[in-house]
Amino acid sequence: MTYELVxxxxxxxxxxxxxxxxxxxxxxxxxxxxVGTVDGTADREIDATGLLVTPGFVDLHTxxxxxxxxxxxxxxxxxxxxxxAVMGNCGVGFAPCRPEDHDTLVDVMAGVEDIPGVVMVDGLxxxxxxxxxxxxxxxxxxxDIDVAAFLPHSPLRVYVMGRRGVDRELPTAEDLALMRKxxxxxxxxxxxxxxxxxxxxxxxxxxxxxxxxxxxxxxxEAIARGVDDAGGGxxxxxPDLMAxxxxxxxxxxxxxxxxxxxxxxxxxxxxxxxxPIHLDALRMVEKANAKVGADGPIVTGQIFPRPIGLVLxxxxxxxxxxxxxxxxxxxxxPLAERVAEMRKPDVxxxxxxxxxxxxxxxxxxxxxxWDYMYPLGDPPNYEPAEEHSIGARARxxxxxxxxxxxxxxxxxxxxxxxxxxxxxxxxxxLDTVAELIQRDDVVLGLGDGxxxxxxxxxxxxxxxxxxxxxxxxxxxxxxxxxxxxxxTSVPARIVGMADRxxxxxxxxxxxxxxxxxxxxxxxxxxxxxxxxxxxxxDQRADGYVATIVSGEIIAENGVPTDARxxxxxxxxxxxxxx
Numbered sequence: 001m002t003y004e005l006v007x008x009x010x011x012x013x014x015x016x017x018x019x020x021x022x023x024x025x026x027x028x029x030x031x032x033x034x035v036g037t038v039d040g041t042a043d044r045e046i047d048a049t050g051l052l053v054t055p056g057f058v059d060l061h062t063x064x065x066x067x068x069x070x071x072x073x074x075x076x077x078x079x080x081x082x083x084x085a086v087m088g089n090c091g092v093g094f095a096p097c098r099p100e101d102h103d104t105l106v107d108v109m110a111g112v113e114d115i116p117g118v119v120m121v122d123g124l125x126x127x128x129x130x131x132x133x134x135x136x137x138x139x140x141x142x143x144d145i146d147v148a149a150f151l152p153h154s155p156l157r158v159y160v161m162g163r164r165g166v167d168r169e170l171p172t173a174e175d176l177a178l179m180r181k182x183x184x185x186x187x188x189x190x191x192x193x194x195x196x197x198x199x200x201x202x203x204x205x206x207x208x209x210x211x212x213x214x215x216x217x218x219x220x221e222a223i224a225r226g227v228d229d230a231g232g233g234x235x236x237x238x239p240d241l242m243a244x245x246x247x248x249x250x251x252x253x254x255x256x257x258x259x260x261x262x263x264x265x266x267x268x269x270x271x272x273x274x275x276p277i278h279l280d281a282l283r284m285v286e287k288a289n290a291k292v293g294a295d296g297p298i299v300t301g302q303i304f305p306r307p308i309g310l311v312l313x314x315x316x317x318x319x320x321x322x323x324x325x326x327x328x329x330x331x332x333x334p335l336a337e338r339v340a341e342m343r344k345p346d347v348x349x350x351x352x353x354x355x356x357x358x359x360x361x362x363x364x365x366x367x368x369x370w371d372y373m374y375p376l377g378d379p380p381n382y383e384p385a386e387e388h389s390i391g392a393r394a395r396x397x398x399x400x401x402x403x404x405x406x407x408x409x410x411x412x413x414x415x416x417x418x419x420x421x422x423x424x425x426x427x428x429x430l431d432t433v434a435e436l437i438q439r440d441d442v443v444l445g446l447g448d449g450x451x452x453x454x455x456x457x458x459x460x461x462x463x464x465x466x467x468x469x470x471x472x473x474x475x476x477x478x479x480x481x482x483x484x485x486x487x488t489s490v491p492a493r494i495v496g497m498a499d500r501x502x503x504x505x506x507x508x509x510x511x512x513x514x515x516x517x518x519x520x521x522x523x524x525x526x527x528x529x530x531x532x533x534x535x536x537x538d539q540r541a542d543g544y545v546a547t548i549v550s551g552e553i554i555a556e557n558g559v560p561t562d563a564r565x566x567x568x569x570x571x572x573x574x575x576x577x578x
Contacts, residue, residue: 001040004028004551007513008038010048015055015488015502017481025053027509030550030565031576035503048513051545054484055501056083056145056510057462058491060265060443061236061302063113063451064147065093070123070531072143072564076459076539077449079558081487083510083549084569085449086495088150090238091196091212094124095134095152096159096182102126104166108154110205112197113451114317116534117205123531131156131182132189139568144554146510148495148569150236151186153196153212156223165211176222183226190570192495193233193262194223198249200240217252224260233572234495236302238267239281247280254288254299264288265443265494268301269308269423270432272372278436285441297441300494304446305437306382306430306464307421310455311537312367314338314414315526317454320367320405323356339414342406352402369420370394370401372428375408376419378523382464383473386428390418417524434476437469437486443494444486453536457524462487463541467519496572506576509551512544519543 003026012023012035024038062085064074077085087093092112097105102124110117128134131151138147157165160178165171171179183194202210227233235257239249250266257264266285270278281301288299312319315335321327330341341347370391374384386392394404409416426432436442449459465487469478492501500508520542527538540558547555552565 001026001034003033003038003040003042004044005548006038006040006042006045007048007053007511008045010051010053010513012503013052013054013481013484014504015484017485019481020052025503025511027511027548027551030509032503032505032507032509035505046513046546048545050515052480052512052514052516053503054081054512054514055488055503056512056547056549057081057487058084058086058495058497058501059445059447059449059459059462060086060491060495061089061445061447062087062449062459063089063092063115064449065149066109066115066120066123067450068138068143068147069125069141072141073560074143074145074147074449074566076457077447078144078547078554079539079544080460080463080541081512081514081544081547082145082449082459082462083547084146084148084492084497084500086148086150086192087450088152088191089195089236090199090202091153092202092210093149093152093155095128095131095155097126097155098129098159099126101158101162104158105155107204107206108210111207112202112204112210113448114455115451115453116530116532118532119453119530119534121532131186131191135190135568135570139570142564143566144560144564145549145566146569147566148192148497149190150193150195150234151183151191153194153215153223154210156182157211157215168209168211168213170216171219176218179219180222180226180229183223184229187227187230187233187571190568191233192569192571193235194227195236196220197238198240199238202238217256220252221256221259224256224262227262228260231572232262235262235264236266237264247284250281250284254284257299258288263298263300263494265300265302265445267446268303268436268442270426270436272421272423272425273427276426282441289441300441300443301436302445303433303436303442304424304458305433305444305461305469306458307419307425308423308446309419309421309425310367311376311457311524312373312409312418312420312455313416314409316417316537318367319409319418320402321351322367324351324354325357326350326354335414339410342410348406352400352406367420368401369422370405372421372425373405374419374421375411376417376523379521380419380523382419383430383468384419431476434469434478437478438482443490445491453530453534455537457537457539460521460539460541463519463521463543466514466516467521471516471519497569498575499573509548511546511548513546513548515543515545
């Protein structure tokens with residue numbers, strides 16, 4: 001036999017949870033052609049001795065809806081072994097949309113996902129109106145990895161109801177019928193499901209609740225039935241985590257899913273303190289899955305494997321002083337000039353004694369959570385000890401936390417970053433996260449690649465799983481086969497892509513070759529590579545010897561190639577028959 005590519009002598013981790021073993025992987029025509037001991041020759045061979053060979057990773061929760069239009073690289077995700085990314089999460093996106101509603105959807109995306117409006121205005125050609133036309137626009141472009149899309153609730157609501165949808169009025173019977181019809185149309189065209197949110201913090205750039213907020217049972221049911229009319233798909237939902245509104249929000253969605261017969265994945269977060277409200281959600285998940293057979297849970301909680309939080313800095317969207325009038329006076333200065341000003345004693349005194357204004361980003365309430373705020377170094381520490389918090393450091397120096405934060409932001413000539421851990425860091429530990437990761441009814445996600453460009457850089461979580469959780473954590477490490485399974489075949493199964501996520505003959509040849517010992521996650525950096533010169537956080541990693549999509553190498557040793565094999569995945573994919 002002659003193959004296009006053979007990976008020789010690597011430690012194969014199959015993606016199904018099996019024990020690793022030494023073997024070869026052969027690839028031809030974009031598929032896995034042979035696994036084990038491979039005879040024959042190849043156009044190219046890679047010596048993987050001492051390296052891990054895994055399936056490509058599947059990321060269920062991204063927001064590349066815009067980036068997949070204006071860019072051919074889905075970074076940071078593709079730099080961290082992700083070969084399939086699902087977008088349209090949280091019910092926000094850019095289709096369907098009439099021309100007169102472009103500004104409305106930009107306002108929603110800017111507020112919910114922290115993407116500057118000017119970036120979207122400059123980067124989106126709006127060559128579509130309907131959701132099928134948006135999928136065609138995605139399909140006409142080439143990129144490094146595969147993408148798939150949910151039908152997002154807020155654009156659908158605005159498309160059907162216009163201003164009434166923006167104002168969150170109740171839909172009429174005619175509105176519901178049209179939503180059902182358009183949902184069926186979207187699934188038939190290739191949407192992998194439907195996504196919605198009722199999170200209080202999900203507001204427009206103008207500060208208003210998003211159109212899908214508080215949508216009632218009848219509306220969710222009508223759309224779900226449209227999904228079912230076209231053959232089914234996954235429902236993705238964000239409950240009101242801040243209010244602990246699992247019972248009120250999830251019951252409606254779970255009841256709809258049970259009635260219609262659709263799978264659901266919902267955002268799950270662990271409070272840092274107080275009552276363990278995530279247990280209420282887990283009990284609802286367990287109840288919803290009680291009658292499920294051998295195929296596994298159809299309702300899953302989606303958990304992020306490190307603290308849910310914000311990255312703050314002088315060169316980013318937020319920091320503890322962005323709402324202070326005295327800081328705003330210098331906020332638009334170039335970074336070096338701003339740092340020079342902030343180092344002046346009189347400027348320092350004026351800012352530290354100022355009173356913050358009432359307006360600002362809705363997440364800036366967290367910018368003074370001193371006991372849950374930590375310097376983020378290089379390599380970044382996402383499970384820091386409690387004594388390293390800004391609050392603890394301030395107490396040890398006998399200064400105010402505001403002073404400590406001020407001084408730390410000036411480190412590295414103003415490039416220093418602070419991590420605010422908003423959730424998942426219960427008792428200043430990830431122990432509870434570890435328990436959830438190992439549950440069969442919980443799936444990894446919430447990396448948010450393509451969104452929160454100036455405040456979050458969480459799409460690197462696959463690398464964090466392999467470094468912190470498998471290799472570096474002092475106690476409570478997780479087994480490599482389980483982690484690879486959670487990054488590959490599990491999310492692939494949940495989103496209905498049965499053609500990928502495992503190293504098995506006939507499956508899609510999405511593969512990572514990894515030097516586990518050399519793997520390292522770097523501190524995020526600021527890149528000015530968005531449309532209109534917009535900036536975003538990016539994050540690199542060492543240890544990815546090669547990432548392969550459909551048999552083509554898209555990166556070697558962290559350096560991208562010219563290959564752009566990524567395609568739009570239209571709808572659910574069947575498993576290979578042979």
